[in-house]
Amino acid sequence: MAEFPHIEYDIQVPYCLRVFFTKNAFRVGNPLFRDLACSQENGARKKTLFYIDKAVAATHPDLAGDIESYFGHYQEDLDLRGIHFPDGGESLKNNSGCLDKIYADIQRHCICRHSYIVGIGGGALLDVVGFAAATAHRGIRHFRLPTTTLSQADAGVGVKNGVNFNGKKNFVGSFAPPFAVVNDFSFLKTLPDEHLRNGYVEAVKVALIRDAAFFDWIETNVDSLNQFEETVMEELIHRCAKLHVAHIATSGDPFEMGSVRPLDFGHWAAHKLEQVSNFEISHGAAVAIGIAIDTIYSVEMGYLEKSSASRVLSLLTRLNFRIYSSLLEKRGDRGYPLILEGLEEFREHLGGRLTITLLKNIGSRFEVHEMNEELVLKSIERLKTLA
Ligand SMILES: NC(=O)c1ccc[n+]([C@@H]2O[C@H](COP(=O)([O-])OP(=O)(O)OC[C@H]3O[C@@H](n4cnc5c(N)ncnc54)[C@H](O)[C@@H]3O)[C@@H](O)[C@H]2O)c1
Ligand SMILES: [Zn+2]
Structure with missing residues (x-):
């Protein structure tokens, strides 16, 4: 030009x-x-x-x-x-x-x-x-x-x-x-218990993509978190907020002009699930399920060790989050699973290529540009069995 x-x-x-x-x-x-x-x-x-x-x-x-x-x-x-x-x-x-x-x-x-x-x-x-x-x-x-x-x-x-x-x-x-x-x-x-708990899931999310030591800390403090002990909750919030702000300020793309959005790990399915539930399922509860899907999918694709995935699912469950909802099986008029529409909607919202964050380890993420729909459905089936 x-x-x-x-x-x-x-x-x-x-x-x-x-x-x-x-x-x-x-x-x-x-x-x-x-x-x-x-x-x-x-x-x-x-x-x-x-x-x-x-x-x-x-x-x-x-x-x-x-x-x-x-x-x-x-x-x-x-x-x-x-x-x-x-x-x-x-x-x-x-x-x-x-x-x-x-x-x-x-x-x-x-x-x-x-x-x-x-x-x-x-x-x-x-x-x-x-x-x-x-x-x-x-x-x-x-x-x-x-x-x-x-x-x-x-x-x-x-x-x-x-x-x-x-x-x-x-x-x-x-x-x-x-x-x-x-x-x-x-x-x-x-704040009612359900909403007190909801913040924990974003802490698990940001720990998974950025900070293995924080994940360990959450595991160690599950009991105190479940009892909503003030000082432990405050530390979780402080650490989680710091990781989010640090990511926004230092990742080089604060206004998301590119397509990579690691802070939205687990969110493509979560946003769709919230919508399919007519917003009866809260954001936090939906994100827990979204994280569970993308964690199992990471294993199915051979990126993540099974033992790491077990730690993730076990932590979510110990924090009293559900890792499955029957709404994940809901199909549209033409029989297509509604949850899969979340992938295209996520892509459209971001613009450009589909970009989904997955895990290769606890605390370490990477991006893919396509999702194998059969394996997504298989991951959901697996969660159903586990749940
Ligand atoms: N802008 C962003 O970057 C961003 C990121 C993540 C999530 N979100 C959005 O945040 C929303 C979820 O937020 P949320 O989890 O805080 O839920 P919320 O705002 O829906 O609040 C949950 C419920 O608790 C009530 N409430 C709030 N504070 C209370 C208090 N101290 N005591 C008693 N009741 C209280 C609210 O009225 C509401 O009924 C979603 O819409 C999600 O999309 C935005
Ligand atoms: Zn969120």
Whole structure:
């Protein structure tokens, strides 16, 4: 193309992905949020609009009052414009009206690019609020305060956001690093056991693709994790979040322009299973099954030792995850297994060639560009027997 007259400049946009750890972020006396908000120097009081997952607000009845007191205490610096309480969970991502509602709030509360939008909730709420913030006025700075183990360890600490469209996961979304992530462990106290557990599976995932020592650590700490011991859960979240952020920051492809997405190990099947279940199966539960499928498939293809696969399945089972669902056998009108459609949908979502991460060892992954459908189905059969 050099022979054509053209104008070309490199544009480099520096981003900083930062995750802070604290407890009771909005207790007066905890300066973290105020200091972060004021780190953007323009002198003005920082207009801030909150979205709190309704389930979080219901289980933390003092939270909204604490935020009001906090903003009252720091009123020279902070300007509270409103607190809204949308329903959290996947139904929010499936609700096509939710974005319009947030855009209308942003307009009504005069939120500008120098203001902040704060999402407090599970990964689903953060995905929706993050997308609205990334697109209103072409980008408003947003804070994420994840309130589930899964979102503190994974979903909330990355650079992606999105909503579902026509039943397809994350079909509409953007890459927009948050202004800051604040992992406040005190939110986890009210999280139901099922959701406390869900974060563990993303830790198993990232350990499998990046960090064998972390996998060993999870194995050693299964009992404490099953008892939801605070310090052990907090360490798991910290290590898992660090591995995710390190991968995004250092892999050379933070906005996924290529096709390699190791952090989505096990996710091609998981996303399809969530959809086939009509989102009755949670993301965490689906990822456990997705990891189990790709682990067995890695053995079937001769890449991974059977003994390593046994360790993976045994760890998932000991953490009380199911490794099989009868929905994996569901077939479409023409008799084609629905789960296999997940491969093409995954490819389409990424663009380019199909790229699936598999294991050659615990802590060591590689990519393939095709999946043998018969062996995928055989792997699922094998899981059925094992389950
Ligand atoms: N953007 C990304 O990079 C990324 C990565 C992984 C997953 N995700 C997305 O994250 C979502 C899953 O997130 P999740 O596992 O946090 O589930 P979730 O957001 O669906 O939350 C689970 C449930 O717990 C409730 N809840 C949240 N915090 C609570 C608390 N502290 N106390 C009581 N109830 C609480 C919610 O209202 C919801 O009903 C999926 O939509 C997934 O696609 C996004
Ligand atoms: Zn995930």
